[in-house]
Amino acid sequence: MKLIFAGTPVFAAAALQALLEAGHEIVLVLTQPDRPAGRGMKLKPSPVKELALQHGLRVEQPLNLKTPEAQALVAEVGAEVMVVAAYGLLLPKVVLEMPVRGCLNIHASLLPRWRGAAPIQRAILAGDAETGITIMQMDVGLDTGDMLSVHPVAISDDDTAASLHDKLAAVGAQAIVSTLAQLAQCPAQVQPEEGVTYAAKLSKEEARVDWSLPAADIARAIRAYNPAPGAHTLLAGEPLKLWQAHAIAGSAAAGEIVRADADGVVVGSGAGLVVLTQLQAAGGKRLAAREFVAGRAALAGCVLGA
Known part of the structure; x- marks a missing residue:
């Protein structure tokens, strides 16, 4: 198909690579x-831009899609479909209607669960057993469009946001x-009204560990905030x-801290114990x-967060 591709991070670059390998004509990359x-x-191009330039694709980087100039970029290429993956900019209604067959979004959850900015992290935080990918026909709402295909993915007990990503x-x-290969045969399904949840954007403040919570919640939070914004606490008054x-x-x-050895730093919580297996002191590397433990004096008895 004749496609526009709109995306920014590594997640989106993987989709662009697959579309190129499948033989689609990418007439514009946003x-x-x-x-x-x-x-x-120094200014650094997005992973999508780097990949697009490697393949000699036309790349445009408007600040938004609200101006006539930006909208003309979309209109003039006459694309059949715009594929959107973690683009980071809102698509106005006029833009959504420009491609002949609309705009398709690659969303990282099983909609309608976890609409919004941080579906991967919120799924781990909530203790979900699975998440997945929904290919959705975009509309003006926040991830509210009709679903074209759903692809479940299990969440393992040791998944971080990085590994699940x-x-x-x-x-x-x-x-x-x-989905594009079967687009004519893909019946669009309206999202159910039940089960809607919102994946709010992450903040550095919420990633500060509250040791009064149950151990299972704390461990999930640590994995969910890896790699960003990074779960953090204090050790002897210094960031950890x-x-x-x-x-x-x-x-x-x-x-x-009740025990610290090669198997982990074991810490008390509101219910159960948390075993920390990868840590990073201020100014240091992930270890x-x-x-x-090998580079530090006895840690047992210290209190994290104080």
């Missing part, structure tokens, strides 16, 4: 403007290819980031518990 990154804060990116890439954890039975005062 992605967000280059952003400052790294220590030098990679699973979903791979599934989403194949899902959009298969937590990247991987699981819960076990036991009891101790909330935040108290497995074995390495983290």
Whole structure:
């Protein structure tokens, strides 16, 4: 098909690669403007832009799609479909109606559960057993459009947002290819009214660990905030980031380190114990518990968060 592709991060780049490999004609790529990154804060192109330029595709980076100039970019190419994946900009109604067969979104949840900005992280935080990819016909609402195909993905007990992202990116890439191949035979299904939840944008403040919560909730939060914004606490008054954890039975005062060895730093909570298996001190690198403990004096008895 003759497609416009709109996307920005790695999740979207996986879909663009799959569409190219499937032989679709990508007549225009829309992605967000280059952003400052790294220590030098130099402008860095998005993963989608980098991939598009490697393939000699036309790339445009409007600040938004509300201006006549930006809308003309979409109108003039005469695309059959616009495929949207984590683009990060709203599509006005006039733009949604420009492609002959509309705009399809690759959404990282089983709609109507987890509409919104952070569906991967919210699914882990909630303890969901599965999530998935929904290919959706876009409308003016927030992830409210009709569903064309649904592709479940199991959430494992050790999944982080990073690992689950990679699973979903791979599934989403194949899902959009298969949906486009059967578009004429894909009956659109209205999203059910029951089961709607919203995946609010993440904040650094909510990623601060509350050790009074149950251990299972804390462990899920640590995995959900990996890689961003990063679960964090204090150790002897200094910032400490937590990247991987699981819960076990036991009891101790909330935040108290009861054991620290090669198997993990074991911390009390509101119910159960949290085993921290990957940690990062301020100014340091991510370390497995074995390495983290080896470089420090006795940690048992210390209280995290104080």
